Amino acid sequence: xxxxxxxxxxxxxxxxxxxxxxxxxxxxxxxxxxxxxxRLVLGHRLSEWAGHAPILEEDIALSNFALDxxxxxxxxxxxxxxxxGKGRDEDALAYHRDENEFRNLLLVELPKGDFAFTMVxxxxxxxxxxxxxxxxxxxxxxxxxxxxxxxxxEAKYHVRHSxxxxxxLGDGTEESHRRTQAALDELWSYASEFFLADGVxxxxxxxxxxxxxxxxxxxxxxxxxxxxxxxxxxxxxDPRVVRGGRLGRHSEHLGHMLAEMQILPRSHPGAQW
Amino acid sequence: xxxxxxxxxxxxxxxxxxxxxxxxxxxxxWMPEKYRKQLVRxxxxxxxxxxxxxxxxxxxxxxxxxLRRKMVLLAKVQDEGGHGLYIYCGTETLGVGRExxxxxxxxxxxxxxxxxxxxxxxxxxxxxxxxxxxxAAIVNQxxxxxxxxxxxxxxxxxxxxxxxxxKRQGYEICTVMAKGxxxxxxxxxxxxxxxxxxxxxxxxxxxxxxxxxxxxMRWRVKRETNDALRQRFVNLTIxxxxxxxxxxxxxxxxxxxxxxxxxxxxxDWSEFQAVIAGNGPCNRERMAARRKAxxxxxxxxxxxxxxxxxxxxxxxxxxx
Numbered sequence: 001x002x003x004x005x006x007x008x009x010x011x012x013x014x015x016x017x018x019x020x021x022x023x024x025x026x027x028x029x030x031x032x033x034x035x036x037x038x039r040l041v042l043g044h045r046l047s048e049w050a051g052h053a054p055i056l057e058e059d060i061a062l063s064n065f066a067l068d069x070x071x072x073x074x075x076x077x078x079x080x081x082x083x084x085g086k087g088r089d090e091d092a093l094a095y096h097r098d099e100n101e102f103r104n105l106l107l108v109e110l111p112k113g114d115f116a117f118t119m120v121x122x123x124x125x126x127x128x129x130x131x132x133x134x135x136x137x138x139x140x141x142x143x144x145x146x147x148x149x150x151x152x153x154e155a156k157y158h159v160r161h162s163x164x165x166x167x168x169l170g171d172g173t174e175e176s177h178r179r180t181q182a183a184l185d186e187l188w189s190y191a192s193e194f195f196l197a198d199g200v201x202x203x204x205x206x207x208x209x210x211x212x213x214x215x216x217x218x219x220x221x222x223x224x225x226x227x228x229x230x231x232x233x234x235x236x237x238d239p240r241v242v243r244g245g246r247l248g249r250h251s252e253h254l255g256h257m258l259a260e261m262q263i264l265p266r267s268h269p270g271a272q273w
Numbered sequence: 274x275x276x277x278x279x280x281x282x283x284x285x286x287x288x289x290x291x292x293x294x295x296x297x298x299x300x301x302x303w304m305p306e307k308y309r310k311q312l313v314r315x316x317x318x319x320x321x322x323x324x325x326x327x328x329x330x331x332x333x334x335x336x337x338x339x340l341r342r343k344m345v346l347l348a349k350v351q352d353e354g355g356h357g358l359y360i361y362c363g364t365e366t367l368g369v370g371r372e373x374x375x376x377x378x379x380x381x382x383x384x385x386x387x388x389x390x391x392x393x394x395x396x397x398x399x400x401x402x403x404x405x406x407x408x409a410a411i412v413n414q415x416x417x418x419x420x421x422x423x424x425x426x427x428x429x430x431x432x433x434x435x436x437x438x439x440k441r442q443g444y445e446i447c448t449v450m451a452k453g454x455x456x457x458x459x460x461x462x463x464x465x466x467x468x469x470x471x472x473x474x475x476x477x478x479x480x481x482x483x484x485x486x487x488x489x490m491r492w493r494v495k496r497e498t499n500d501a502l503r504q505r506f507v508n509l510t511i512x513x514x515x516x517x518x519x520x521x522x523x524x525x526x527x528x529x530x531x532x533x534x535x536x537x538x539x540x541d542w543s544e545f546q547a548v549i550a551g552n553g554p555c556n557r558e559r560m561a562a563r564r565k566a567x568x569x570x571x572x573x574x575x576x577x578x579x580x581x582x583x584x585x586x587x588x589x590x591x592x593x
Contacts, residue, residue, distance in 0.1 A: 040340075044335060047334045047335060047343075047347060048334075048335060050327060050331040050334055050347070050350050050351075050354075051324075051327035051328045051331040051350070051562070051566070052331075052562065052565070052566040052569075053566065053570065054566070054569070054570020054571075054573035054574055055570060055573070055574060056324065056354055056357055056358050056361075056371075057358070059324075059327060059351075059354040060351055060354040060355055060358065063347050063350055063351040063354065064351055066334075066347055067344055067347040067348055067351065070340060070343055070344050070347065071344055073340065074340040074341070074344070077340075090340055091339045091340055094340055095338075095339075114569070115569075115570065115573045167580070168576060168577050168580040169573070169576050169580075171580055171583060172575070172576025172577065172579050172580040173572065173575055173576045173579050175572045175575075175576070176572055176573070176575070176576030176579075179572070260335050260336055261335060261336065263336055264336060264337075264338035264396055265338055265339075268454060268456060268457065270454075271338075271453055271454050271456075271457055272449055272453060273338035273339050273342055273396070273446070273449060273450070273453075
């Protein structure tokens, strides 16, 4: 990228991509926003099931997971605000950033779809999340390590729940198998974004704060393939690499989600709730 | 001939003597068929209300104005699902399963609390539901915690504890909004105006016209009358409204120093009857949402069953 283009991109509110992306600013702030936004957006999508799930136990479980993720997001964004040092708290970051300032993976912002789509998405993320958090608990950043330790307990439960559903649905009826395979085919390439590292990740690894994303790919695939085999599902042969979320380049879905999520604080500037 | 009259008179006398002594009735004890039916009716209505009640509040989860409020609301809606599940399990002790009861809800045969047929139009409604609707539920459920049927009484003790948190968070939302911007104050007063009378109707018809009251009282399923509970709720709530500068939409409201009651104006029971009959503002939406969730989830429930059968068959093969 030429310098002029990089400046134009920054001026438009989009972080420049490439190996040094985000480093010029505050990589730790950037890093914490990525971690927090994944959880905020995924928690939002899960919360959409409350009252509409296939069985009452899942109304409860999915609201519970939504609560876990929003709780993790609140802790991470609070820390991000402190690290940034500009007086923004977790609510300022959640409610007063625009779409192109969100740093979540594209996977988590996709609409909730049917129950198979929700569970496959959840499982792909949860399997990644456990591996990531297992490394983050060893972070040299003590507060981050503490947040990761609490989140890891939750994530281990999440992955068991979503993994069991993927197996149940994959190895259930003809219809459930068809729906689950379709969800997997749709979502598989989005998982490639988990493992893409850029300058922010490099800086965080160098400081002993963050984790080496590409190194998670192999263990993730082993775990996921084992589950998918039990579920009698076929691992898609989809070479596409999805990217953009970490740099604020999102799908069309996030804008709608944020319009809904942010409406009250944006409509009543300065109000306390 | 009433059902009660058809019961074995000796057993019935023993049953009523036990109640007289203040004993609780447990699942394996003998009970009149009418007692069992009344309990199934009340408990299933309660469970259905928890489940349908997830909808009006769920309407604001994605728009909660802060992360803390979002978490509290998620926890509350999750609690409600849990209460529903817990009470459905309670009805199983009376020989009626959840599937059968849900079928009755979806076909319109079973009722749920009419309060959930009103819309949640602004964020203030979430505060007011916690304060007034959960507040009214607590008054009713505190009484039910002393009901004569053991499993229901024990469920109520546990549920009341959580409902107290729900009420507190609701009143806190109202308190913050009542001290907030002019727009927020208007929003919360409007919500109180809309929810006040439906909250009073939650206690059910006046004792004179309540079809089930007398028998429920005699068998100590209910320990106090609808009107007495309603009065207690009003007496508790008016000072809370005054404390945060909100009013209730009742020009006849006045304090009677002699009885120490806040006397309130006449309730429009025609509205209550209309909502019960299915003509409230949201009856159709609520039932449509429940039916859609049930229909959309059919393939999931079927898959879970088929998978469990496959697993069992494999286990048998493995053992053989």
